[in-house]
Amino acid sequence: TFYGRIMGGFRTLDALATLAFDFPNGRSNRAPFFREQLEELLLWCHREGRDPQSVVGSFAGAVGLPQFMPGSIARYGVDFDEDGRIDLMNPANAADVIGSVAHYLAAFGWERGLATHFRVRVPTDAAERAVLLGPDIVPSFTASEFAQRGAALAPEAYDHDGPLALVELQNGSAAPSYVAGTRNFYVVTRYNWSSYYAMAVIELAGAV
Numbered sequence: 001t002f003y004g005r006i007m008g009g010f011r012t013l014d015a016l017a018t019l020a021f022d023f024p025n026g027r028s029n030r031a032p033f034f035r036e037q038l039e040e041l042l043l044w045c046h047r048e049g050r051d052p053q054s055v056v057g058s059f060a061g062a063v064g065l066p067q068f069m070p071g072s073i074a075r076y077g078v079d080f081d082e083d084g085r086i087d088l089m090n091p092a093n094a095a096d097v098i099g100s101v102a103h104y105l106a107a108f109g110w111e112r113g114l115a116t117h118f119r120v121r122v123p124t125d126a127a128e129r130a131v132l133l134g135p136d137i138v139p140s141f142t143a144s145e146f147a148q149r150g151a152a153l154a155p156e157a158y159d160h161d162g163p164l165a166l167v168e169l170q171n172g173s174a175a176p177s178y179v180a181g182t183r184n185f186y187v188v189t190r191y192n193w194s195s196y197y198a199m200a201v202i203e204l205a206g207a208v
Contacts, residue, residue, distance in 0.1 A: 004065035004091055008058040012070075016041055016061040037061055040070035048085065064088030065097045066104075076104040101191075108190040109183060116188065116202050117179040118157035120166065123150030132166035137195050139163035139183050146180065153180055167195050 001007065019034035041061070045052040057063035061070070066088055068077070077086040080099025087093045088100060102110075123129045128149040132141060141149075143158045151166065162183055169177040179185070179199070188198040 001065070001067060004097070007056070007064060007067070007089070008062070009056050010059050011053065012041055012055040012057045012061055012063055013038075013052050015057070015059055016070075019061065034061065037070050040074055044070050044073055065091060065094075066101050068100070068104075072104065073100075076100055076107060078103045104191065105187055108187045110187045111184055114162075114182055114184045115156075115160070116185045116198075117167070117181045118160070118164070119154040120146070120157075120178050120180040121152040122166065122178050125150055129166075133168055135165060137165050137167055137181060137186055137189055137198075139165045139181060139186055141165070143180075151180075167199075169195060169199060 016034055016038040020031055020038045021035075023029055023031040023034070038061075041055065042052055044050070045055065055063060058067060062068060063070070063073075068088060073086065073088065077088065077096070078099040079086050079096060081093070081095040086100070087096050123132070128151075132146065132149055132151060135141075140163055142163060143153055143160060146153055146157075146164060146166070153164075157164070157180060160182065165181040165186065167179050167181045167185065169179070171177060181195075181198075185195075185198055185202070188201055189195065191201075192198070
């Protein structure tokens with residue numbers, strides 16, 4: 001979205017109505033989800049006094065700077081600047097956007113002060129590596145279990161008493177990269193179910 005500058009130009013009412021009642025063939029049918037989102041859009045517009053035909057966003061119905069689906073606006077939107085309305089559409093009003101995204105992450109279990117991931121050297125044994133990769137991005141193993149499988153973690157990882165996930169990041173024709181993801185890494189993927197997305201966001205946040 002180019003830091004919120006590109007919010008989409010599709011009329012949200014059209015996008016959600018199409019996906020709700022004419023979902024493409026050949027894919028897992030998510031029409032019930034989009035019917036729910038269409039209802040949420042109409043309710044949100046009613047509460048806010050918006051014309052439903054004026055709202056634009058992505059081709060999948062996400063709107064505003066945080067690209068929230070209408071249901072997420074209802075559940076996680078926060079009037080962070082306390083001006084009486086939740087405004088996620090105005091680039092000049094970052095407070096509500098930041099507060100709402102923080103609320104979203106907190107609702108999915110973000111733990112303040114917890115690292116998102118640790119450095120890891122994967123086991124040389126392919127079978128042991130496959131066991132650790134089995135749960136994908138879901139944290140499932142302790143640091144000691146990583147070590148028992150032949151993985152070498154960064155020293156600070158052994159002070160972490162929560163579960164970890166071995167996350168594999170493909171690099172085209174080059175060798176994959178790996179990190180040991182914590183619960184916070186998993187929480188970032190609740191915003192977009194992709195380890196590549198999560199890693200990009202985490203790296204960008206560190207740079208900022």
